[in-house]
Amino acid sequence: MSVPHALAPSDADAAIRLRAVTKIYDSGVPALGPIDLAVGRGEFVSLLGPSGCGKSTALRLIAGLAAESSGSIEVAGQATPPRGGHAIGFVFQEPTLMPWASISANVALPLELARTPKAETAQRVAAALARVELQDFADAYPRQLSGGMKMRVSLARALVTDPDILLMDEPFAALDEITRFRLNDDLLALWRDLGKTVLFVTHSVFESVYLSQRVVVMSPRPGRIAAEFSIEAPEPRGEAFRTSADYAAQCRDVSLALAATGGTRGHG
Template identity: 70%
Template structure:
């Protein structure tokens, strides 16, 4: 059974944004992709899911977003803030920007509002705000073909933010970008998270990215994915290049890498 909200359960009372209990996913082919998985994510927390390909990280995001249904277990979202006019509890940033090539940046960002029948000055104000938040205000009339890979991903992020979601789900959004662009977007994402106070659940294959971004890194086991180890990244805020080059950062990365290694043991081509 899947519940899209938590009417009066302890999850909301406990300050949780997301609660998964006994969640499994078995596909029609018989492949057991996930679980059983128990996961609590606090409101305003930045959590990364880290693990090998096929361990169910993206599956977990899709279940939280309601894009797929679990084979067993419950998925609960806190209803906090979802009554705001034109708002939505979930924003999703996929691995690929999936922009409409015939539409301007502004019209690509407008799409969720259009689907929600939000129009007029409210919609225009939201679009302006989202573009400003990701640093693309000057590119509102550009087309995707005129943008770099990093800029396209910024459009995708703006499109996820335009409905003012409570929870932001991000599925390896920076994996295809060059290292310099990826570092810059990591910094910008952290700044947005601090300023907007969103709950972020971030899927990545990168130990270094997960440690840099997250308050908590969840290392998942090989398929079927379960929680193997959790790490709290207790560095001082705000994080910047000083943290990225620090001994503390290197030590966290080493610990997380060691915990991840068993998930890759015996995997051909890993």
């Protein structure tokens, strides 16, 4: 069953570490923290909480897309800023694809910005598309793809630089349930195969428990860590776990902890 207040990784084992981090908007509104969080190398952790609790803000701070107001952040053992090259891949809520560019060109963008040689770029793009099973769509355009396929392109673009860490900001929230389940399974397969550290933001209790080794429950703004749960599940996970009584029980535990913060129960 779920275990509250799970042990965080040690400093030596942490790929991401936040110490007393806060974020206050220019308007003076406190958005986050103080928050202390550690994510171990190769760990899959979900940040779960109601809309506006600072989950996405935490990801942006880790990625260096915004600056913390106080506290410190370390990524891959380095104090930040700077965030350190291509250590991080970011998958946003929307695919944010260039509509005028082919799928292969969209995936190649991070490598082109880094001035990677063309031959190496082509090889890495082909490999990234194959990992998300879109190798047959390299010459297609975003308008020709479904919502789920567009999100696969976004994931391929995040993977093409071979980052150590994947930050994922509610990437499947807008998808239908069948597509979302399929992409959850595909993401877990990639995580197992590649050994990446994943920090995944969601407002869905069910998704957080299904995907994660650890679920971190956040309180409403300013977001703080209200509870942590170590998720017990067979590997590899699949439909048998999703329909099991144990999964339902763990979802209930996490849902109750979320409700206790004053947030919603987060079913969607």
